[in-house]
Amino acid sequence: MKPHVIGGVTIKAPMRPEYNTILTPEALEFVAHLSRCYAPRVEELLARRREVQARYDAGAKPDFLPETRHVREGSWRVAPLPADLQDRRVEITGPTDRKMVINALNSGANVYMPDFEDSNCPTWRNLIEGQINLHDAVRRTISLSAGGKTYRLNDKVAVMLVRPRGWHLWEKHVAVNGAPVPGGLFDFALYFFHNARELAARGSGPYFYLPKMQSHLECRLWNEVFVEAQRVLGIPNGTIKATCLIETLPAAFEMDEFLYELRDHSAGLNCGRWDYMFSFIKTLRNDPTRIFPDRGLVGMDQPFLRAYTQLVIQTCHKRGVHAIGGMSAIIPVKGDPSANEAAFAKVKADKLREVTDGHDGTWVAHPGLIPIARTVFDQHMREPNQIASKPRGDVRASQEELLKVPTGPRTVAALRNNISVSIQYLEAWLGGNGCVPLHNLMEDAATAEISRSSVWQWVRYGAVLDDGQPLTADKVCVAIQAELDSLRQQVGNARFATGRYLEAAFLFRLMVTSTELQDFLTLPAYEILVATEFGPTWGAPQPAQGARSRM
Incomplete structure (x- = not known):
């Protein structure tokens, strides 16, 4: 076996016949074009991350940027949202294997996030078969026969917001001009190229979740990618909509700036709380006063997480867009009703906090939790969202509050x-x-x-x-x-x-x-x-x- 060269892209992986649907010369030319245009910028932004982290390691602390104060204090709003993104009260996330795609779309959630990032291992097979599965799902031809059962889509399914990989991840199965392609560009380009027009024809659109960004400059790059991708395929600017995950500590100080950079393409912000906790440790890693307690004790009642989630709500509602809550990682326990009852009580309390705070939707990792989350949001959110009804002008999240170390034992x-x-x-x-x-x-x-x-x-x-x-x-x-x-x-x-x-x-x-x-x-x-x-x-x-x- 040896590499294949197709559409200006070198593929260092097997080319199975079924992959030809996705890895067409035209699609790979699109991948190559975006990589040539923007891979150098990715390198520059990653170098900037290292420079900023070096300042934190030397004692600096994340803070609101003085040079973008005019953005935070401005009266601008993001572009209007399409009809199928108005109500996002329950969202489910998961990888892109065929059964998962069908079950998630049928789950009763409003939104399904097919994930090429944190819940996906980027093997060549996972990546390309995932694209095939989404291609078939968009056209509603996806099905699966397994274990004596046949899985097909229901008449009503969730809206898809695809999560490509973050800027720090590279696709080393594929090279352009001898260099790996940014993983996020690879994931985005293949999905967008094959599905953008089809989605628009069906009354939806190419929607995305954008992970792991640490600066509004990284949002700016995504916006430039979106503008160029739409131009090349002749799709109206602003058709793409993207929700940014606020899952790094530096991002908490640039929420307005994230929305501003993507304002023609923005679909709001999400509280990516698990990565946010990790980023808190990583960003302040040289500060011995910031040591975390047991993982299980860092709940959403900790002051630094309360400040962060409420600031997301205030920022989004001020700009006319959704603030989506965090993921519940709990899954049902088979054959243990008492354990399930306790677990479900925790989920209910978590979702109740989110909806009463003002979130417009929430995440779950298992379809068994969708009824719980939906019931809580239906009881407390009568409208499709809370953008107008809960502006949260009372929130005052300072640098000190956002950097407050969580308390608890280490065992x-x-x-x-x-x-x-x-x-x-x-x-x-x-x-x-x-x-x-x-x-x-x-x-x-x-x-x-x-x-x-x-x-x-x-x-x-x-x-x-x-x-x-x-x-x-x-x-x-x-x-x-x-x-x-x-x-x-x-x-x-x-x-x-x-x-x-x-x-x-x-x-x-x-x-x-x-x-x-x-x-x-x-x-x-x-x-x-x-x-x-x-x-x-x-x-x-x-x-x-x-x-x-x-x-």
């Missing part, structure tokens, strides 16, 4: 849970699965990042746990081995041997004992994935014709 039990979750998630991710149910929670890259970064932080600063002892690198290595041994017993020797537990544990140990906090756990994991995905001979130099074998 040995939480350490062990963080280690176990991280190893199991990484093992699944290296095996091609980016969304894993663990301990009655749906774990994805965002939730795993909290576990990983918390352990790093506790080791870095020798946090004293509830056993009265400071955590050291040696102690965490012993704990990692203990959890690895426990996992071997849980899954059995055969599953352990065929899985990737040792690789996952080794990678986790490297990351939590390093002097520097790795930006994202998926970055080193992706290097392993790409190196092992197709076997050792993929892309290897071919012997010249007539060359004699050394066998």
Whole structure:
């Protein structure tokens, strides 16, 4: 096997016949065009991230930008929203495998976010088959026969908002001019090229969720991509609508600016609270006064999260657009009614807080939670949204409030849970699965990042746990081995041997004992994935014709 060159793009992965629907010369020419135009800008923005982080590492703190004060104080509003984005009270998220796409669209949620990012492992197969599934879903031809059942779409389905990868992720299966394509551009370009006109013809449009941005300049780049993509395909400007996830600490200080940069294409902001917690640790990683307590104790009642979520509502409603609440990662427990009752009570309380605060919708990770979320929002939000009825002019979120460290204990039990979750998630991710149910929670890259970064932080600063002892690198290595041994017993020797537990544990140990906090756990994991995905001979130099074998 050797790379293929199609439409100015070099594909370093197998080309199955069914992929020809998506990887057409015309679509790949579109990918190549956007990559040539904007990949250098992505590099510049990532370099800027490193520069800004260096200032934080030296003692600076995130704050509202003086140079964009006129944007925050201006009276502008975003462009009007299309009819099918007016009511977004319940949204479900998940990966793009065929069964998930059908079930999520049929789930009764208003919106489904097909995810190429945190809940997706970016294997070549996952990426291209995901695009095929969305292509078929848009045309309502998608179906699946499995386990004696046939899955098809209902007459009424959710609206799709696709999440491409963040700017920090690259698509290394594909190259333009010898360099990888930004993963977000690859995901966006293929979906937009194949589906934008079809969606418009069906009364909807190409809608997106934009993740992991740390600056309004990164929003500006997405806006330029949107303008150019619409121009090239002859689609009216402003047809694209995008919701930005506020899931990094620096972004909390630039919410108005995010909306302003995308004002012709904006569909509001979302409280990506799991990544936001991780970003709080990462951004302030050199400050020993910002050590997190147990992950499970950092609830939405913590002052820094209350300030952040209410500021999202105020900012969005001032600009005439939706403020979407955070995801409930809880999943139903089979065969345990009492556990389910307790879990559902937590979900109900979470959604009640969101709707009474003024959110216009909320996220769930499991279809079993949709009725709970819908009931709460239906009871307290009679209109399609609360943009006009709850402006939240009372909110005053200061820098101090947004940076207030969460309080609570740090325990040995939480350490062990963080280690176990991280190893199991990484093992699944290296095996091609980016969304894993663990301990009655749906774990994805965002939730795993909290576990990983918390352990790093506790080791870095020798946090004293509830056993009265400071955590050291040696102690965490012993704990990692203990959890690895426990996992071997849980899954059995055969599953352990065929899985990737040792690789996952080794990678986790490297990351939590390093002097520097790795930006994202998926970055080193992706290097392993790409190196092992197709076997050792993929892309290897071919012997010249007539060359004699050394066998």
